[in-house]
Amino acid sequence: MTPIWSKACLALLASAAIGLTTSAQAADDCPLPGNLRVVIGSTSTGGDTYQNSSIVVDQLAKKLDINAKVDAVGVMPAFQALERSRHGNTIMIFHDGAYLGNLYGVNGYPNIFDKYIVGPTIAINPGNAYLVPKDSPYQTLDDIMAAAGNGKQIRVAIQPGGVSEIGFSALKNAVRLKYPGKEGNIVAVNTGSQADKNQLLFDGAADVINGSVQANEQYTQLPADDQKAMRFVWITARHDTIAQTEAAGMGDTSREQLLQYVTPNVKVPMGDGQDFTFDKEFFFLYNKDMDPAAVKCIDTALADIYDQGEIQKQQKRSFFIPDFKPSAQAATYLEKKSEEYRTIIDDLKS
Amino acid sequence: MDILSHLTPMFFTLIAAGTLIGIIFGAIPGMTATMAVAVCLPLTYAFGLVNGIALLLGLYVGGISGGMVPAVLLNIPGTPSSITTTFDGYPMAQRGEGERALKTGIVASIFGGLFSAAVLFFFAPVLADFAIKFSYVEKFLIILLALTVIASLCSNMLMGIFSGVLGVWLSLIGTYSITEGGNGEPRLMFDFMQYYLIDGFSLLPVLIGIFGLSTILLDAENGFADAPGQGRIKLKGGARFSFSIFKGQLVNLIRSSGIGTFVGMLPGVGGSAASVLAYSQEKNFSRDSSQMGKGAPQGIVASESSNNALTGGALVPLLSLGIPGDSTTAILIGAFTLQGIQVGPLFIGNNMDTWYLMIIALVAANVLMFGIMYFAIRHIAKVIEVPKYILYPLIVMMCVVGAYAINYGIMFDVWTLLIFGVFGYVAQKIGLEVVPLIIGFILGKSAEVYFVKSIESYGNLTIFFTKSPIAAFLWVLIAVSVAFAIYLRVRNRRRGASSLVE
Amino acid sequence: MDSHWLSLFDVTIDFSQSHLFFPRIVTTLLGILLVMILVTRYRRIVPALRHAGRVVGGREGNFDRKRFFGTLVLVTLYFYLMGVLSDVFPNTGYSFLIMSVLFVFSLSLLYAERLSRRILLIITLNALIAPAIAWYVLAQLFRITLP
Numbered sequence: 001m002t003p004i005w006s007k008a009c010l011a012l013l014a015s016a017a018i019g020l021t022t023s024a025q026a027a028d029d030c031p032l033p034g035n036l037r038v039v040i041g042s043t044s045t046g047g048d049t050y051q052n053s054s055i056v057v058d059q060l061a062k063k064l065d066i067n068a069k070v071d072a073v074g075v076m077p078a079f080q081a082l083e084r085s086r087h088g089n090t091i092m093i094f095h096d097g098a099y100l101g102n103l104y105g106v107n108g109y110p111n112i113f114d115k116y117i118v119g120p121t122i123a124i125n126p127g128n129a130y131l132v133p134k135d136s137p138y139q140t141l142d143d144i145m146a147a148a149g150n151g152k153q154i155r156v157a158i159q160p161g162g163v164s165e166i167g168f169s170a171l172k173n174a175v176r177l178k179y180p181g182k183e184g185n186i187v188a189v190n191t192g193s194q195a196d197k198n199q200l201l202f203d204g205a206a207d208v209i210n211g212s213v214q215a216n217e218q219y220t221q222l223p224a225d226d227q228k229a230m231r232f233v234w235i236t237a238r239h240d241t242i243a244q245t246e247a248a249g250m251g252d253t254s255r256e257q258l259l260q261y262v263t264p265n266v267k268v269p270m271g272d273g274q275d276f277t278f279d280k281e282f283f284f285l286y287n288k289d290m291d292p293a294a295v296k297c298i299d300t301a302l303a304d305i306y307d308q309g310e311i312q313k314q315q316k317r318s319f320f321i322p323d324f325k326p327s328a329q330a331a332t333y334l335e336k337k338s339e340e341y342r343t344i345i346d347d348l349k350s
Numbered sequence: 351m352d353i354l355s356h357l358t359p360m361f362f363t364l365i366a367a368g369t370l371i372g373i374i375f376g377a378i379p380g381m382t383a384t385m386a387v388a389v390c391l392p393l394t395y396a397f398g399l400v401n402g403i404a405l406l407l408g409l410y411v412g413g414i415s416g417g418m419v420p421a422v423l424l425n426i427p428g429t430p431s432s433i434t435t436t437f438d439g440y441p442m443a444q445r446g447e448g449e450r451a452l453k454t455g456i457v458a459s460i461f462g463g464l465f466s467a468a469v470l471f472f473f474a475p476v477l478a479d480f481a482i483k484f485s486y487v488e489k490f491l492i493i494l495l496a497l498t499v500i501a502s503l504c505s506n507m508l509m510g511i512f513s514g515v516l517g518v519w520l521s522l523i524g525t526y527s528i529t530e531g532g533n534g535e536p537r538l539m540f541d542f543m544q545y546y547l548i549d550g551f552s553l554l555p556v557l558i559g560i561f562g563l564s565t566i567l568l569d570a571e572n573g574f575a576d577a578p579g580q581g582r583i584k585l586k587g588g589a590r591f592s593f594s595i596f597k598g599q600l601v602n603l604i605r606s607s608g609i610g611t612f613v614g615m616l617p618g619v620g621g622s623a624a625s626v627l628a629y630s631q632e633k634n635f636s637r638d639s640s641q642m643g644k645g646a647p648q649g650i651v652a653s654e655s656s657n658n659a660l661t662g663g664a665l666v667p668l669l670s671l672g673i674p675g676d677s678t679t680a681i682l683i684g685a686f687t688l689q690g691i692q693v694g695p696l697f698i699g700n701n702m703d704t705w706y707l708m709i710i711a712l713v714a715a716n717v718l719m720f721g722i723m724y725f726a727i728r729h730i731a732k733v734i735e736v737p738k739y740i741l742y743p744l745i746v747m748m749c750v751v752g753a754y755a756i757n758y759g760i761m762f763d764v765w766t767l768l769i770f771g772v773f774g775y776v777a778q779k780i781g782l783e784v785v786p787l788i789i790g791f792i793l794g795k796s797a798e799v800y801f802v803k804s805i806e807s808y809g810n811l812t813i814f815f816t817k818s819p820i821a822a823f824l825w826v827l828i829a830v831s832v833a834f835a836i837y838l839r840v841r842n843r844r845r846g847a848s849s850l851v852e
Numbered sequence: 853m854d855s856h857w858l859s860l861f862d863v864t865i866d867f868s869q870s871h872l873f874f875p876r877i878v879t880t881l882l883g884i885l886l887v888m889i890l891v892t893r894y895r896r897i898v899p900a901l902r903h904a905g906r907v908v909g910g911r912e913g914n915f916d917r918k919r920f921f922g923t924l925v926l927v928t929l930y931f932y933l934m935g936v937l938s939d940v941f942p943n944t945g946y947s948f949l950i951m952s953v954l955f956v957f958s959l960s961l962l963y964a965e966r967l968s969r970r971i972l973l974i975i976t977l978n979a980l981i982a983p984a985i986a987w988y989v990l991a992q993l994f995r996i997t998l999p
Contacts, residue, residue: 385996389994389995389996390994392995508885508888508889508892509889511885512882512885512886512889515878515881515882515885516882518878519875519878519879519882522874522875522878525871526870526871532870532871533867533868533870533871534871535868535871535872536871537871537872537875538875538879563927566923567920567923567924570916570919570920570922570923570963571915571916571919571920572914572916573914573916573919574916574919574963574965737964738963739959739960739962739963739964739965739975740960740974740975740978742959742963743955743956743957743959743960743963743979744956744978744982746927746930746955746959747952747955747956747982747983747986748986750930750931750934750948750952751948751986751990751996751998754948754997754998754999755990755996755997755998758997759997759998759999761935761938761999764931764934764935764999765931767931768927768928768931771927772924779904780900794878797874798874798875801874802865802870802873802874805863805865805873806865806867806870809862809863809864810858810859810861810862810863811861811862811863812858812861
């Protein structure tokens, strides 16, 4: 019995040693570790953050010839892992929720522009949407705003403190501008998952819910007499963003139909003559002390990948809009974006 | 006949491979079905939709079933939903009936699995429409019902209830999570603890700490039962398995499978509630429940048929609403989206072939699970002959892997293991009851969310009674469950007294 | 006025304070139960504590202090050093592998009844092979992140 054991042991040690040599090297000009860990700000491996990150990280690992692994640890553990990793062994991918949490004053969210290096943007999820029951009296978002202006209470189911709330805040702000003093009629029903938001709509405990094109499109195809039937009233993405989706759109809703729900068809004024839009963008975050050469290396590798054009097809198949900006550009862009939203949120607070 | 072309040897090989790997994951303390599905998710991309799903369903069924193995042999539940299997499984193993207990569990498992697959196949859309009638209020009442079960499971009423409430209290430590609709503010802790406890304690490390590590500490304190003269677990010697165990168990099987399927269907209630509910209903309603908790096969039947019935149940909302019923099906959604398939109310109608193939895969996984486990059990059961100085260090090691990996690599979860290992040890020394505590811990967070959100929505406490006929019916169940628990306790006390007199 | 008495049950929860609502109820309940337990069995507590002190101190019963505290110390060291070492070998699982070999070996030594040559050999092989298999299968094949 013993000789077999020791043989098995030897074989294992040998293979371990091989694993060691192949994983320890990467390109010389690229001070990235052979084993890169990518933490994401979501705990779900079925969600858009994981899906998007795994598409990009797979390509990146191939390009740089390293091992990379996406770990769905969630927001706070991801921030913590990022802070501990000064040598760039761990990097993070997340979306606008990273700074929105800070703007909404959610406990534990730092100012990412101060505390980390904002890396490249990689894609947009254009699907952030608001829906009503199919038999709702409100046909359009204008109806909803007018009803609120007329003193009717509108309950909107959202998940507080992030991407789900920003559209709600913009709506409330638009009512404030159009019917000053009436914005209190737009009321948040704070809840959790998409399932909970849908449930509130089925129960009649919410008039409008935040949802997504991906998760709710099939509900919009149900016959009107079905309790579960819904209707889109607003998609927060920019017109240009939706215009880049595949012509077939999502499910039985074509791109043409989706475009009906974005600006300028659906207007949510922001005050300075502009309409509010929100694209949920995914981007990298690095530790403040990460080697600039490593930052540059990932930028270059991603630029190469996006130049080849294969990744765009993959992203579009999964209803993401490719959106690569190298880190410096991305940082300025996202900081500007966050300032815009800060104004809305602060105006509502006062 | 597009379906037949998918029924390739590859299809069935992947189901078998998935089931086997799932069983192994489920059988190792600390590793769970969810983990098995999560680590194999990236593989599905290479296999294509149908074969990928086949693999994942195999892992799911295998993982849930495998959890009974350590529950019976080591008194450590391999997955949270096999807690109730330990109640009767371990006492049987101590009598030398480990193999008999496991075989009983396997037969109950395949019954539960096939039952729920049939329910899924025939009634999915109808049941989904029924499930959405359960709003915050009704879900809270289901959880309350599961919590009242504590009264019939504990040996001392006051200590049991205290332990249950303590479990709820422990589960609330951390922030009121914004992903559940909370406000993200911390409570029940000091500021300096926030760095680690912002997301609270995770269930799996708590569970394996209390059941795994504290068991090891208790044994270490005794200097090991391996010493001659002490009651070491025997492999043979007790009664043998025969199908006659199932005589008179049909009601139990159907009731428990029904409970499992139904609880699986309700997103957010938590699959572990299913086996707890099924177990206590058997205890309350069977003609003779006096042996339950001391090694009665009927307890294993209730527990294992209900936890395997979860699989089909949890797929109901996934496939007919696009909403996962539990943590494992939440990962299955990823498999669909990776392949560009939308899940929602139109899924079944739009993807008839995939739907039929999933049912075939689910049935095949259950049959293969039965085949693999039934014939391998004799060898698996030998685990208890491994000396503890070899076995225990390995269990600790695997618990570390499980704790670390459950949230994809968080060191604090490993420390949670130690904290709750020591806590579980002390708790048992001072007479706290571990099972009510864990049930409270599992259900505490959802209880909070549904309770607080119900009040936020309606602003009045009477809503819990007046919301719907379903709510009223659930109150009746709660009342009956409590009354039975008290009745059984009084009756047992009388019997105990009268037997003393004799 | 049917709805009049119903309004007695009105409860409003301020969202910014909603994190405290349920915990307060549970804490109160826990406190009440604790008092009940203390009242009904306070007489048993002090003797029980004294007995526990004697047992842990080794003056009574057969409490195996070496194995019990040895387990606690080893597990604590295992977890602590694994965390430290994982910063040296980030994202490879080597820290898990190395520490597990040492831990499994030491704990086996602590638990073994008597040490013959044969048992020592089994313990050593087990400590080398089992963590290696676990590491290889989980970290390499399944790509699970290990410390």
